[in-house]
Amino acid sequence: MNKVVKVDQSICTQCGLCVRICPFTILEMNEGCPSTIAEKEKACLLCMHCASICPVKAISFEDISSGQKMADNPTSASYNELKGLISSNRSIRNFSEQPVPLDEIRDILKVADFAPSAKNNHLNKWILVHDTKKVKEIMSYILEYVKENKISKEVVSEYEIGNNVVTLDAPHLLFGIAPKEGAINPYTDTTIALTDVDLLFHSKSIGACWAGYLTRLTNANPKIRELIGLDDSMVVYGALAFGYPKGEKYDRLPHRNEAELFVI
Numbered sequence: 430m431n432k433v434v435k436v437d438q439s440i441c442t443q444c445g446l447c448v449r450i451c452p453f454t455i456l457e458m459n460e461g462c463p464s465t466i467a468e469k470e471k472a473c474l475l476c477m478h479c480a481s482i483c484p485v486k487a488i489s490f491e492d493i494s495s496g497q498k499m500a501d502n503p504t505s506a507s508y509n510e511l512k513g514l515i516s517s518n519r520s521i522r523n524f525s526e527q528p529v530p531l532d533e534i535r536d537i538l539k540v541a542d543f544a545p546s547a548k549n550n551h552l553n554k555w556i557l558v559h560d561t562k563k564v565k566e567i568m569s570y571i572l573e574y575v576k577e578n579k580i581s582k583e584v585v586s587e588y589e590i591g592n593n594v595v596t597l598d599a600p601h602l603l604f605g606i607a608p609k610e611g612a613i614n615p616y617t618d619t620t621i622a623l624t625d626v627d628l629l630f631h632s633k634s635i636g637a638c639w640a641g642y643l644t645r646l647t648n649a650n651p652k653i654r655e656l657i658g659l660d661d662s663m664v665v666y667g668a669l670a671f672g673y674p675k676g677e678k679y680d681r682l683p684h685r686n687e688a689e690l691f692v693i
């Protein structure tokens with residue numbers, strides 16, 4: 430019995446796309462139909478990728494609308510363009526092997542230099558792992574580290590069933606780094622710049638996913654720090670896994686809780 434995710438079995442075509450897209454493998458095929466795995470249901474992110482990707486819209490969520498239809502042609506006014514870009518940006522977790530050209534990434538990072546920072550410090554820097562072999566090496570160090578330290582067990586259990594929640598099997602990684610000391614607000618500065626990069630990627634049909642596990646585990650793991658050339662004075666404040674999307678395309682805006690507004 431599905432509690433969070435409801436599947437209308439009368440229209441479900443049993444294509445299995447929803448099962449494949451779920452970032453935490455909450456869904457499984459059960460006698461030909463998708464259904465939630467009871468003990469994993471609490472881990473549902475309510476990201477609604479399953480509902481969004483379903484070609485016949487057979488999936489809904491209890492008490493939550495499945496999202497408005499995206500405008501086909503956002504108007505040319507810049508507010509509406511930006512609104513369209515921000516609201517249509519989804520986490521992409523399926524990538525083609527085709528590399529994103531280095532020059533294109535460099536151009537995007539230059540635009541992100543326009544991001545504001547505390548006192549215009551701009552102490553944030555980038556480490557771009559463009560070489561896919563190095564991305565794989567990083568993932569092998571992550572697996573070794575979480576096993577040895579008996580932490581984040583879900584990273585291993587998900588990986589073993591083909592779901593890489595850390596680097597998402599993306600061809601490239603981008604680390605946003607800043608000095609541990611001396612910057613006024615390095616976390617915020619780096620996050621703003623990374624957010625700009627994320628949106629610029631999206632505007633050029635490059636898919637990305639914020640990589641929280643990777644951020645935390647890179648800071649903690651001396652082998653990865655050495656591999657990416659991160660010295661002790663620097664901290665990773667955020668990271669993106671990115672590349673060209675393979676088969677992920679959405680036509681619905683995601684559900685979001687509306688942030689409460691206090692007008693005083």
Ligand SMILES: Cc1cc2nc3c(=O)[nH]c(=O)nc-3n(C[C@H](O)[C@H](O)[C@H](O)COP(=O)(O)O)c2cc1C
Nearest residue numbers: 452474476519520594595638639640641642643683
């Ligand atoms: C700071 C941050 C860290 C995240 N870390 C991960 C991660 O390690 N692995 C992952 O699969 N998704 C990660 N995500 C993606 C979120 O799960 C995703 O943004 C959320 O479920 C909403 O889905 P959407 O971005 O497709 O709308 C992260 C997002 C943010 C903002």
